[in-house]
Amino acid sequence: MTTAETMKQAETSDNSSREWIEKEHKYYQGTFKRNLVMERGEGVRVWDADGKVYLDLVAGIATNVLGHAHPAVVQAIIEQAQQLVHVSNLYINKRQVDLAEQLYNVSGGMRSFFSNSGAEANEGAIKLARKYGRVNRNGAYGIISMDRSFHGRTLATTAATGQKKYQDTWAPLPDGFKQVPFNDLDALKAATDEQTAGVLIEAMQGEGGIHAASTEYMQGLRAWCDAQNLILICDEVQAGMGRTGKFFSWEHMGIRPDIVTMAKGLAGGVPIGAMLAAPRADIFEPGDHGTTFGGNPIACAAGVATMKTILGEDLVGHSAQLGDYLDKRLHELAEKHSGMMSDIRGLGLMRAFDLAEPRAQDVMDRALERGMLITNAGPSTIRFVPPLIIQQSDLDEAMGKLDAALAAL
Ligand SMILES: Cc1ncc(COP(=O)(O)O)c(C=O)c1O
Structure with missing residues:
Protein backbone atom coordinates (compact mmCIF):
# COMPACT_ATOMS: atom_id res chain seq x y z
CA MET A 1 0.00 0.00 0.00
CA HIS A 70 -10.13 28.97 24.13
CA PRO A 71 -10.79 31.52 21.36
CA ALA A 72 -7.79 33.71 22.32
CA VAL A 73 -5.38 30.76 22.04
CA VAL A 74 -7.00 29.36 18.89
CA GLN A 75 -6.90 32.76 17.17
CA ALA A 76 -3.28 33.38 18.17
CA ILE A 77 -2.21 29.99 16.77
CA ILE A 78 -4.06 30.52 13.48
CA GLU A 79 -2.69 34.02 12.93
CA GLN A 80 0.85 33.00 13.80
CA ALA A 81 0.69 29.89 11.60
CA GLN A 82 -0.28 32.05 8.66
CA GLN A 83 2.65 34.38 9.31
CA LEU A 84 5.63 32.34 10.55
CA VAL A 85 5.71 28.81 11.99
CA HIS A 86 9.42 28.42 12.64
CA VAL A 87 12.69 30.26 12.05
CA SER A 88 15.07 28.68 14.64
CA ASN A 89 16.89 30.64 17.28
CA LEU A 90 19.37 31.98 14.73
CA TYR A 91 16.94 34.89 14.38
CA ILE A 92 14.76 36.98 16.66
CA ASN A 93 11.05 36.22 16.50
CA LYS A 94 8.71 38.87 17.82
CA ARG A 95 6.33 36.65 19.79
CA GLN A 96 9.27 35.17 21.70
CA VAL A 97 10.29 38.66 22.76
CA ASP A 98 6.66 39.55 23.63
CA LEU A 99 6.33 36.51 25.87
CA ALA A 100 9.69 37.15 27.51
CA GLU A 101 8.56 40.73 28.22
CA GLN A 102 5.33 39.51 29.86
CA LEU A 103 7.31 37.08 32.03
CA TYR A 104 9.85 39.78 32.87
CA ASN A 105 6.99 41.91 34.18
CA VAL A 106 5.27 39.22 36.27
CA SER A 107 8.55 37.92 37.70
CA GLY A 108 9.88 41.30 38.76
CA GLY A 109 12.67 41.50 36.18
CA MET A 110 13.78 37.98 35.22
CA ARG A 111 14.92 37.25 31.67
CA SER A 112 13.67 34.15 29.84
CA PHE A 113 15.04 31.20 27.93
CA PHE A 114 12.39 29.07 26.24
CA SER A 115 12.40 25.31 25.73
CA ASN A 116 9.71 22.76 24.92
CA SER A 117 8.86 21.11 28.23
CA GLY A 118 9.20 21.30 31.97
CA ALA A 119 12.02 18.76 32.08
CA GLU A 120 13.97 20.77 29.55
CA ALA A 121 13.36 23.98 31.49
CA ASN A 122 14.79 22.25 34.57
CA GLU A 123 17.77 20.95 32.57
CA GLY A 124 18.51 24.54 31.60
CA ALA A 125 18.17 25.65 35.22
CA ILE A 126 20.54 22.91 36.41
CA LYS A 127 23.10 23.90 33.76
CA LEU A 128 22.81 27.56 34.71
CA ALA A 129 23.24 26.77 38.43
CA ARG A 130 26.27 24.62 37.57
CA LYS A 131 27.78 27.43 35.58
CA TYR A 132 27.19 29.76 38.52
CA GLY A 133 28.89 27.26 40.84
CA ARG A 134 31.84 26.83 38.48
CA VAL A 135 32.35 30.57 38.17
CA ASN A 136 31.30 31.85 41.59
CA ARG A 137 31.59 28.98 44.09
CA ASN A 138 34.92 27.31 43.40
CA GLY A 139 33.65 24.86 40.81
CA ALA A 140 30.62 23.66 42.79
CA TYR A 141 28.13 21.64 40.70
CA GLY A 142 25.80 19.81 43.09
CA ILE A 143 22.04 20.27 43.23
CA ILE A 144 20.02 19.54 46.36
CA SER A 145 16.35 18.80 45.76
CA MET A 146 13.53 17.49 47.92
CA ASP A 147 12.06 14.13 48.84
CA ARG A 148 8.72 13.58 47.06
CA SER A 149 9.63 16.13 44.36
CA PHE A 150 9.10 15.70 40.63
CA HIS A 151 11.21 17.53 38.07
CA GLY A 152 10.92 15.54 34.83
CA ARG A 153 11.94 12.41 32.93
CA THR A 154 15.33 13.26 31.44
CA LEU A 155 18.27 11.64 33.20
CA ALA A 156 19.34 14.78 35.07
CA THR A 157 15.80 15.69 36.10
CA THR A 158 15.20 12.06 37.09
CA ALA A 159 18.29 12.33 39.29
CA ALA A 160 16.77 15.48 40.82
CA THR A 161 13.36 13.86 41.33
CA GLY A 162 12.98 12.72 44.93
CA GLN A 163 10.93 9.58 44.30
CA LYS A 164 12.66 6.23 44.09
CA LYS A 165 10.05 4.73 41.80
CA TYR A 166 11.15 7.13 39.04
CA GLN A 167 14.86 6.50 39.60
CA ASP A 168 15.51 2.84 40.27
CA THR A 169 15.43 1.45 36.73
CA TRP A 170 17.78 4.07 35.27
CA ALA A 171 20.90 3.76 37.38
CA PRO A 172 23.56 4.98 37.05
CA LEU A 173 22.01 8.44 37.14
CA PRO A 174 24.09 11.58 36.57
CA ASP A 175 26.26 12.53 39.50
CA GLY A 176 25.81 15.63 41.63
CA PHE A 177 22.24 15.26 42.90
CA LYS A 178 20.92 14.53 46.36
CA GLN A 179 17.58 14.82 48.10
CA VAL A 180 16.61 15.97 51.56
CA PRO A 181 13.27 15.95 53.42
CA PHE A 182 10.89 18.74 52.38
CA ASN A 183 10.29 21.56 54.86
CA ASP A 184 13.35 20.59 56.94
CA LEU A 185 15.90 23.38 56.98
CA ASP A 186 18.34 21.61 59.26
CA ALA A 187 18.50 18.68 56.83
CA LEU A 188 19.20 21.06 53.97
CA LYS A 189 21.92 22.83 55.89
CA ALA A 190 23.51 19.52 56.83
CA ALA A 191 23.45 18.36 53.19
CA THR A 192 25.12 21.52 51.88
CA ASP A 193 28.84 21.14 51.22
CA GLU A 194 31.58 22.75 49.15
CA GLN A 195 30.26 21.00 46.02
CA THR A 196 26.73 22.38 46.32
CA ALA A 197 25.81 24.90 43.61
CA GLY A 198 22.08 25.25 44.17
CA VAL A 199 18.76 24.08 45.57
CA LEU A 200 15.86 22.97 43.37
CA ILE A 201 12.40 23.02 44.94
CA GLU A 202 8.71 23.06 44.13
CA ALA A 203 7.36 25.55 46.69
CA MET A 204 4.11 23.69 46.08
CA GLN A 205 4.77 20.04 45.30
CA GLY A 206 2.49 18.63 42.60
CA GLU A 207 3.14 15.00 41.64
CA GLY A 208 4.33 14.35 45.19
CA GLY A 209 0.80 14.93 46.48
CA ILE A 210 0.05 18.71 46.72
CA HIS A 211 2.22 19.79 49.63
CA ALA A 212 3.08 23.45 50.18
CA ALA A 213 6.37 24.49 51.72
CA SER A 214 5.94 26.55 54.86
CA THR A 215 6.68 30.26 54.77
CA GLU A 216 9.21 29.84 57.54
CA TYR A 217 11.02 27.12 55.59
CA MET A 218 11.12 29.05 52.30
CA GLN A 219 12.36 32.18 54.03
CA GLY A 220 15.01 30.18 55.87
CA LEU A 221 15.98 28.52 52.59
CA ARG A 222 16.32 31.88 50.85
CA ALA A 223 18.50 33.21 53.67
CA TRP A 224 20.65 30.03 53.61
CA CYS A 225 21.16 30.29 49.83
CA ASP A 226 22.18 33.95 50.22
CA ALA A 227 24.56 33.18 53.08
CA GLN A 228 26.16 30.22 51.24
CA ASN A 229 26.15 31.78 47.76
CA LEU A 230 23.83 29.08 46.39
CA ILE A 231 21.35 29.42 43.54
CA LEU A 232 17.72 28.93 44.53
CA ILE A 233 15.65 27.38 41.74
CA CYS A 234 11.86 27.23 42.05
CA ASP A 235 10.16 24.70 39.78
CA GLU A 236 6.83 26.32 38.91
CA VAL A 237 6.05 23.92 36.08
CA GLN A 238 2.84 22.73 37.73
CA ALA A 239 2.13 25.42 40.34
CA GLY A 240 2.80 28.50 38.19
CA MET A 241 0.50 30.54 35.92
CA GLY A 242 -1.84 31.48 38.76
CA ARG A 243 -2.83 27.94 39.68
CA THR A 244 -2.30 28.45 43.42
CA GLY A 245 -4.07 31.81 43.59
CA LYS A 246 -0.81 33.76 43.10
CA PHE A 247 0.94 33.93 39.75
CA PHE A 248 3.90 31.98 41.21
CA SER A 249 3.46 29.74 44.23
CA TRP A 250 6.57 31.18 45.95
CA GLU A 251 4.76 34.51 46.25
CA HIS A 252 2.70 32.91 49.06
CA MET A 253 5.90 32.56 51.09
CA GLY A 254 7.26 36.05 50.43
CA ILE A 255 10.53 34.97 48.80
CA ARG A 256 12.09 35.39 45.36
CA PRO A 257 14.16 32.65 43.73
CA ASP A 258 17.16 33.20 41.46
CA ILE A 259 15.84 30.89 38.75
CA VAL A 260 12.25 29.90 37.94
CA THR A 261 11.16 27.10 35.63
CA MET A 262 7.80 26.96 33.93
CA ALA A 263 5.99 24.86 31.30
CA LYS A 264 2.57 23.15 31.34
CA GLY A 265 0.05 26.03 31.30
CA LEU A 266 2.34 28.71 29.89
CA ALA A 267 1.01 28.40 26.34
CA GLY A 268 -2.46 27.10 27.20
CA GLY A 269 -1.66 23.57 25.98
CA VAL A 270 0.90 24.21 23.24
CA PRO A 271 4.28 22.67 24.18
CA ILE A 272 6.60 25.16 25.81
CA GLY A 273 9.03 25.46 28.71
CA ALA A 274 10.65 28.53 30.20
CA MET A 275 13.66 29.09 32.42
CA LEU A 276 13.73 32.55 33.97
CA ALA A 277 16.81 34.02 35.63
CA ALA A 278 17.14 36.97 38.00
CA PRO A 279 20.13 39.25 37.30
CA ARG A 280 22.35 37.43 39.84
CA ALA A 281 22.01 34.10 37.98
CA ASP A 282 21.64 35.45 34.44
CA ILE A 283 25.11 34.41 33.24
CA PHE A 284 24.61 32.27 30.14
CA GLU A 285 26.66 33.48 27.20
CA PRO A 286 26.30 32.67 23.48
CA GLY A 287 26.95 28.95 22.95
CA ASP A 288 26.27 27.89 26.54
CA HIS A 289 22.79 26.57 25.84
CA GLY A 290 20.41 26.28 22.92
CA THR A 291 17.43 24.59 21.28
CA THR A 292 15.89 24.17 17.83
CA PHE A 293 12.23 24.49 18.74
CA GLY A 294 12.28 26.26 22.11
CA GLY A 295 10.58 29.64 21.89
CA ASN A 296 9.03 28.73 18.57
CA PRO A 297 6.70 31.47 17.17
CA ILE A 298 3.52 29.34 17.44
CA ALA A 299 4.21 28.31 21.04
CA CYS A 300 5.09 31.87 22.01
CA ALA A 301 2.03 33.35 20.26
CA ALA A 302 -0.12 30.91 22.23
CA GLY A 303 1.82 31.88 25.36
CA VAL A 304 1.27 35.59 24.80
CA ALA A 305 -2.47 35.02 24.35
CA THR A 306 -2.62 32.81 27.45
CA MET A 307 -0.74 35.32 29.59
CA LYS A 308 -2.90 38.21 28.33
CA THR A 309 -6.06 36.32 29.17
CA ILE A 310 -4.90 35.22 32.62
CA LEU A 311 -3.78 38.69 33.59
CA GLY A 312 -6.55 40.60 31.76
CA GLU A 313 -9.35 38.52 33.29
C1 LIG B 1 6.82 20.26 39.03
C2 LIG B 1 7.12 19.63 37.71
N1 LIG B 1 8.32 19.82 37.15
C3 LIG B 1 8.63 19.28 35.96
C4 LIG B 1 7.73 18.49 35.27
C5 LIG B 1 8.10 17.90 33.96
O1 LIG B 1 7.45 18.58 32.93
P1 LIG B 1 7.35 17.94 31.47
O2 LIG B 1 6.47 16.75 31.58
O3 LIG B 1 6.76 19.05 30.63
O4 LIG B 1 8.74 17.61 31.05
C6 LIG B 1 6.46 18.27 35.82
C7 LIG B 1 5.49 17.42 35.12
O5 LIG B 1 4.53 16.95 35.68
C8 LIG B 1 6.15 18.86 37.07
O6 LIG B 1 4.96 18.66 37.65
Missing part, protein backbone atom coordinates in the same frame (compact mmCIF):
# COMPACT_ATOMS: atom_id res chain seq x y z
CA THR A 2 1.33 3.49 -0.82
CA THR A 3 1.67 6.12 1.94
CA ALA A 4 -1.26 8.04 0.44
CA GLU A 5 -3.45 4.91 0.51
CA THR A 6 -2.46 4.16 4.11
CA MET A 7 -3.36 7.71 5.16
CA LYS A 8 -6.66 7.53 3.30
CA GLN A 9 -7.47 4.30 5.12
CA ALA A 10 -6.62 5.93 8.47
CA GLU A 11 -8.93 8.85 7.68
CA THR A 12 -11.90 6.76 6.63
CA SER A 13 -11.71 4.01 9.22
CA ASP A 14 -14.16 3.47 12.06
CA ASN A 15 -14.24 6.30 14.58
CA SER A 16 -15.19 4.18 17.57
CA SER A 17 -12.97 4.15 20.63
CA ARG A 18 -12.53 0.39 20.48
CA GLU A 19 -10.81 0.51 17.10
CA TRP A 20 -8.52 3.37 18.11
CA ILE A 21 -7.51 1.59 21.29
CA GLU A 22 -6.53 -1.50 19.28
CA LYS A 23 -4.54 0.63 16.84
CA GLU A 24 -2.83 2.49 19.64
CA HIS A 25 -1.67 -0.78 21.18
CA LYS A 26 -0.36 -1.89 17.80
CA TYR A 27 1.47 1.29 16.78
CA TYR A 28 2.38 3.17 19.99
CA GLN A 29 4.96 2.11 22.58
CA GLY A 30 3.68 0.87 25.89
CA THR A 31 4.66 3.93 27.91
CA PHE A 32 1.13 4.90 28.83
CA LYS A 33 -1.68 2.76 30.22
CA ARG A 34 -4.77 4.35 28.71
CA ASN A 35 -8.07 3.37 27.23
CA LEU A 36 -9.91 6.61 26.57
CA VAL A 37 -9.83 8.20 23.12
CA MET A 38 -10.33 11.95 23.21
CA GLU A 39 -11.85 13.68 20.21
CA ARG A 40 -12.44 17.34 21.03
CA GLY A 41 -12.82 19.82 23.85
CA GLU A 42 -14.55 23.08 24.63
CA GLY A 43 -14.13 25.06 27.83
CA VAL A 44 -14.15 22.69 30.80
CA ARG A 45 -15.53 19.77 28.82
CA VAL A 46 -14.05 17.09 26.54
CA TRP A 47 -15.74 14.52 24.32
CA ASP A 48 -14.44 11.03 23.63
CA ALA A 49 -14.53 9.22 20.30
CA ASP A 50 -17.90 7.65 21.20
CA GLY A 51 -19.43 11.07 21.86
CA LYS A 52 -19.50 10.82 25.66
CA VAL A 53 -18.88 14.16 27.40
CA TYR A 54 -16.69 14.62 30.49
CA LEU A 55 -16.25 17.49 32.91
CA ASP A 56 -12.48 17.91 32.80
CA LEU A 57 -10.84 18.56 36.16
CA VAL A 58 -7.51 17.23 34.93
CA ALA A 59 -6.92 19.90 32.28
CA GLY A 60 -4.11 17.96 30.62
CA ILE A 61 -2.49 17.72 34.09
CA ALA A 62 -2.60 21.42 35.01
CA THR A 63 -1.86 22.46 31.42
CA ASN A 64 -5.09 23.61 29.74
CA VAL A 65 -5.29 26.59 32.07
CA LEU A 66 -7.82 28.31 29.78
CA GLY A 67 -9.75 25.10 29.19
CA HIS A 68 -10.14 23.62 25.72
CA ALA A 69 -10.28 25.56 22.45
CA ASP A 314 -7.70 38.18 36.70
CA LEU A 315 -7.79 34.40 36.54
CA VAL A 316 -5.21 34.42 39.34
CA GLY A 317 -7.74 36.01 41.72
CA HIS A 318 -10.42 33.73 40.29
CA SER A 319 -8.23 30.71 41.06
CA ALA A 320 -7.84 31.87 44.68
CA GLN A 321 -11.59 32.43 45.05
CA LEU A 322 -12.73 29.21 43.35
CA GLY A 323 -10.03 27.28 45.20
CA ASP A 324 -11.53 28.40 48.50
CA TYR A 325 -14.94 27.31 47.27
CA LEU A 326 -13.59 23.90 46.21
CA ASP A 327 -11.96 23.53 49.62
CA LYS A 328 -15.27 24.28 51.36
CA ARG A 329 -17.17 21.80 49.18
CA LEU A 330 -14.53 19.10 49.78
CA HIS A 331 -14.83 19.59 53.53
CA GLU A 332 -18.61 19.16 53.24
CA LEU A 333 -18.09 15.94 51.30
CA ALA A 334 -15.58 14.70 53.87
CA GLU A 335 -18.21 15.14 56.58
CA LYS A 336 -20.68 13.11 54.56
CA HIS A 337 -18.17 10.37 53.71
CA SER A 338 -16.57 10.42 57.10
CA GLY A 339 -13.63 8.08 57.50
CA MET A 340 -13.04 7.95 53.74
CA MET A 341 -11.48 11.36 53.08
CA SER A 342 -8.78 13.14 55.05
CA ASP A 343 -6.14 15.87 54.86
CA ILE A 344 -7.92 18.16 52.40
CA ARG A 345 -5.20 20.56 51.35
CA GLY A 346 -3.82 22.89 48.71
CA LEU A 347 -3.87 26.46 47.47
CA GLY A 348 -6.06 28.02 44.77
CA LEU A 349 -7.07 25.52 42.14
CA MET A 350 -4.38 23.01 43.16
CA ARG A 351 -6.05 20.80 45.74
CA ALA A 352 -5.99 17.25 47.01
CA PHE A 353 -7.30 14.91 49.64
CA ASP A 354 -6.24 11.50 50.88
CA LEU A 355 -8.33 8.37 50.82
CA ALA A 356 -8.35 6.03 53.80
CA GLU A 357 -7.32 3.20 51.47
CA PRO A 358 -5.16 3.16 48.31
CA ARG A 359 -8.21 3.35 46.03
CA ALA A 360 -7.54 6.49 43.98
CA GLN A 361 -7.85 4.48 40.75
CA ASP A 362 -11.28 3.20 41.82
CA VAL A 363 -12.46 6.74 42.59
CA MET A 364 -11.17 7.94 39.21
CA ASP A 365 -12.91 5.04 37.45
CA ARG A 366 -16.22 5.71 39.24
CA ALA A 367 -15.92 9.41 38.37
CA LEU A 368 -15.21 8.55 34.75
CA GLU A 369 -18.38 6.45 34.56
CA ARG A 370 -20.23 9.54 35.80
CA GLY A 371 -18.68 11.81 33.16
CA MET A 372 -15.83 13.44 35.06
CA LEU A 373 -12.05 13.38 34.68
CA ILE A 374 -10.05 13.67 37.88
CA THR A 375 -6.49 12.60 38.53
CA ASN A 376 -4.43 11.27 41.41
CA ALA A 377 -1.01 11.80 42.98
CA GLY A 378 -0.04 8.34 44.17
CA PRO A 379 -2.39 5.47 45.05
CA SER A 380 -4.25 7.19 47.90
CA THR A 381 -4.44 10.85 46.86
CA ILE A 382 -7.04 12.50 44.63
CA ARG A 383 -5.74 15.69 43.01
CA PHE A 384 -7.64 18.60 41.44
CA VAL A 385 -5.92 20.82 38.86
CA PRO A 386 -8.87 22.07 36.77
CA PRO A 387 -8.78 24.80 34.13
CA LEU A 388 -8.52 28.23 35.75
CA ILE A 389 -11.65 29.31 33.86
CA ILE A 390 -13.80 26.84 35.80
CA GLN A 391 -16.96 28.32 37.36
CA GLN A 392 -18.70 27.68 40.67
CA SER A 393 -21.52 25.81 38.91
CA ASP A 394 -18.94 23.46 37.32
CA LEU A 395 -17.46 22.77 40.75
CA ASP A 396 -20.95 22.08 42.12
CA GLU A 397 -21.47 19.59 39.31
CA ALA A 398 -18.03 18.07 40.02
CA MET A 399 -18.77 17.65 43.72
CA GLY A 400 -22.07 15.95 42.86
CA LYS A 401 -20.21 13.47 40.67
CA LEU A 402 -17.50 12.94 43.28
CA ASP A 403 -20.13 12.36 45.93
CA ALA A 404 -21.73 9.68 43.74
CA ALA A 405 -18.34 8.17 42.88
CA LEU A 406 -17.39 7.85 46.55
CA ALA A 407 -20.79 6.38 47.38
CA ALA A 408 -20.30 3.77 44.64
CA LEU A 409 -16.98 2.50 46.00
